[in-house]
Amino acid sequence: MRMLFGSSCKVLNCGYSTEAVLSSCFSELQHQIIESNGDPTVPVTPILKHWVQNGGALAHNHLQHLIARLSQSRRYSHAFQLSEWMSESGKYNLTPGDIAKHLNLISKVRGLEQTESFLRGIPAELIGFKINAALLKCYTEHKSLEKAEAIMKKIKEIHPVGSPVCYNMMLKLYAQLGKYDKLDSLMREMMEKDICNSATYTIRLNAYVAATDIEGMEKLLMKMEIDPLATVDWYTYTTAANGYMKVGKVEKALSALKKSERLAVGRAKKLAYESILTIYASIGNKDEVYRIWNKCKTLNTFHNKSYLCMLNSLVKLDDIVGAEKILEEWESNYEVFDSRIPHLMIRTYCKLGMLDKAEAYIKRLLDSEKQLHASTWDNLADHYCVENDMEKAVQAMKNVFSAKLSTSWRPKPSVLAASVEYLKEKGDLESVLQILKLYSEGGYLSVATYDKLVSYVHGEIPDAKAIDLIRVENQLHEDTELLDEDAKDV
Numbered sequence: 001m002r003m004l005f006g007s008s009c010k011v012l013n014c015g016y017s018t019e020a021v022l023s024s025c026f027s028e029l030q031h032q033i034i035e036s037n038g039d040p041t042v043p044v045t046p047i048l049k050h051w052v053q054n055g056g057a058l059a060h061n062h063l064q065h066l067i068a069r070l071s072q073s074r075r076y077s078h079a080f081q082l083s084e085w086m087s088e089s090g091k092y093n094l095t096p097g098d099i100a101k102h103l104n105l106i107s108k109v110r111g112l113e114q115t116e117s118f119l120r121g122i123p124a125e126l127i128g129f130k131i132n133a134a135l136l137k138c139y140t141e142h143k144s145l146e147k148a149e150a151i152m153k154k155i156k157e158i159h160p161v162g163s164p165v166c167y168n169m170m171l172k173l174y175a176q177l178g179k180y181d182k183l184d185s186l187m188r189e190m191m192e193k194d195i196c197n198s199a200t201y202t203i204r205l206n207a208y209v210a211a212t213d214i215e216g217m218e219k220l221l222m223k224m225e226i227d228p229l230a231t232v233d234w235y236t237y238t239t240a241a242n243g244y245m246k247v248g249k250v251e252k253a254l255s256a257l258k259k260s261e262r263l264a265v266g267r268a269k270k271l272a273y274e275s276i277l278t279i280y281a282s283i284g285n286k287d288e289v290y291r292i293w294n295k296c297k298t299l300n301t302f303h304n305k306s307y308l309c310m311l312n313s314l315v316k317l318d319d320i321v322g323a324e325k326i327l328e329e330w331e332s333n334y335e336v337f338d339s340r341i342p343h344l345m346i347r348t349y350c351k352l353g354m355l356d357k358a359e360a361y362i363k364r365l366l367d368s369e370k371q372l373h374a375s376t377w378d379n380l381a382d383h384y385c386v387e388n389d390m391e392k393a394v395q396a397m398k399n400v401f402s403a404k405l406s407t408s409w410r411p412k413p414s415v416l417a418a419s420v421e422y423l424k425e426k427g428d429l430e431s432v433l434q435i436l437k438l439y440s441e442g443g444y445l446s447v448a449t450y451d452k453l454v455s456y457v458h459g460e461i462p463d464a465k466a467i468d469l470i471r472v473e474n475q476l477h478e479d480t481e482l483l484d485e486d487a488k489d490v
Contacts, residue, residue, distance in 0.1 A: 029056060033078070034069055045081045060092045067101060080105040096126060100134035107138035129159040133166055140173040148173055164195045168203055175207035183207060198231035205236065209243035217243050234263040234272040241279050250283060261292070270299050274309040281313035289313050290322075304330075304338040311341065315348050323348070339373040346376050350383040358383075374403045374411075381415045390422040394431065401438050411444050417467035424457050424466075432457050445470070 029051050033044050052058060063086045070079035083102045086092055094102075099122060107115040115138050122131065132155050139148035148170065155166055167190050174183035187204065190196050201224050208217035221240055224230035237260035244253035257276055264272035277292040293310050307330040314323040327345055342365055349358035358380060365372060377399045384393035397419050400411065416439065423432035433454065440450040452469045455461050461469075 029058075029062075030066060030069075033066060033082075034073075043081060044078045045085055048082065048085055060086075063092070064098065067105075071101070071105070076105060076108040080109040096128055096130045099126065100130040103131065103134045104137055107141060112138060112142045112144065129155070132159065133169075136166055136169055140169045143173065143176060145173065145177060145179075162195070164190060164197045164200055167195065168197075168199050171200065171203045171207075175203060175210060178211070180207065180211060196229060198229065201227070201230040202236065202239070205239055209239055209246065212243075212246050214243055214247055214249070232263070234260040234268060235275075236260075237263065238272070238275045238279060245279065245282060253279070253283065254285075257288075270296065270306065273299075274306060277313055278309060281316045284317065286317050286319060286322075289317065304334060304336065304341065307334075308338070308341055308344065311344050315344065320348065320352070337370055339371065339376070342370070343373050343376045343379075346372075347379050350379055355383060355387065372399075372403050374400045374409050377403055378409075378411055378415060381419070382412055385415055385418045390419065394419050394423065394435075397435060398438075401442065411439065413470045414467065417465070417470060420453060420457065420466040429457060 029047075032047050032051075048058075063082060067079045067082050067086075070076075070082065080102075083098075083105050086098070087094065087102055092098075103115060103118060106118050115135075119131075119135065132151060136148060136151045136155065139151060152166060152170055167186060170186055171183055171190075174180070174186065183204070187196070187200065190200060201220065205217060205220055205224070208214070208220060217240065221236070224232050224236065237256040241253040241256035241260065244250070244256060257279060260272065260276055264276075273292050273296045277289050277296070280288040280292065289310075296306050296310070307326065310326050311323050311330075314320075314326060323345065327341070330341060342361065346358045346361060349355065349361070362372065362376075362380070377396045381393045381396035381400075384390070384396060393415065397411075397415065416435075419435065420432055423429075423435075436445065436450060436453055436457070439445045440447070445453070449470055452461065452464075453466065456464050456466060456469055
């Protein structure tokens with residue numbers, strides 16, 4: 001923690017003498033990190049290092065701005081990389097706000113255990129409301145009820161809460177866990193202290209939707225529409241639309257979506273339109289999906305995420321021809337290649353048994369020197385196994401390690417097991433040992449499991465099956481998928 005809480009605070013002026021030049025140069029760096037690097041699997045720290053090594057100036061407030069922008073875009077891995085770089089450089093005096101944000105980013109990217117480990121290294125005199133509130137946020141996001149309640153109690157005792165921020169975090173946790181009695185009790189406390197705000201009402205509205213309490217949702221919605229403290233915006237009505245969809249009230253859902261669309265203004269339009277067209281896709285209304293898509297295309301902030309959203313919607317509607325047209329449009333317009341988009345189409349082709357189309361698309365991508373994500377190859381290998389085309393499955397598995405690997409990706413244990421069994425029966429020990437070595441060195445097999453599989457391949461465990469020997473990794477894979485699903489709701 002020595003470097004993290006160092007006393008020096010410097011700006012790398014690198015020959016730049018005016019704030020105007022500094023700001024101008026920073027715009028270039030911001031473009032490189034935010035606008036030109038949207039793929040979450042590509043690290044941003046090398047951009048930062050290259051910038052500084054080549055004389056680029058980097059002020060404390062500029063780093064704070066970049067971290068905030070990335071966090072707002074839910075690019076938490078990138079934000080964490082910058083926060084970690086700033087923390088470990090020893091060149092900046094970190095504020096309690098910096099430390100609080102770093103705590104939250106560790107929680108999102110590395111998990112709760114490492115968050116608590118980091119917390120233990122923070123000097124006691126630096127721990128105030130911001131850091132305690134950040135810790136509460138970590139516990140609520142990981143749905144750690146007892147720890148969240150304990151830190152909330154501490155916050156109430158040490159830092160009298162005059163704002164609803166911490167209360168709202170607890171409300172959201174109670175809603176997620178279905179603790180509606182505790183939610184209502186805490187909300188009554190907030191009303192007594194007169195600290196309810198728009199977010200409070202939104203959380204309660206979402207809780208009604210989650211509990212499929214449409215009567216409660218409608219009553220609260222009517223109250224929000226006349227309460228000056230409640231902000232009724234596009235999100236309010238997409239939430240209501242989702243509630244109506246859960247109980248099959250399609251006409252009411254459509255009415256809510258129209259209200260949502262009318263309230264989508266300013267910078268919120270992009271996110272609002274993406275959410276609205278997604279719900280229209282769930283309803284099965286293809287015409288409305290395309291209408292909203294055309295409105296999306298009129299916005300200046302039209303990026304890869306919008307295409308990903310539209311492609312997901314068309315796939316949900318089984319409109320593969322339409323999806324292919326959108327894919328073609330993206331390929332002719334994108335500024336930054338995003339491997340998630342071809343991954344979605346390849347996965348769709350595989351799911352529909354169109355392996356020839358998947359293979360043709362992959363060949364076209366590779367011929368143009370595009371790098372696919374590991375999940376794409378893993379998914380392809382899985383479908384080859386289903387088709388009992390094990391030669392292609394094994395080759396796809398080998399391609400995994402020349403692809404983009406992310407910290408959240410885990411190989412499918414069933415594919416690995418099938419490939420091991422196939423190569424063992426074929427007598428190709430060299431290939432199977434090579435694959436096992438790659439998976440072990442990549443951290444996807446424990447040392448103990450790797451040793452067992454090697455023994456199995458050599459015939460030293462005759463009664464075993466490969467899938468049984470990687471049971472631990474199988475559980476790890478399933479847990480990771482659950483964590484990935486939770487991360488989507490953060």
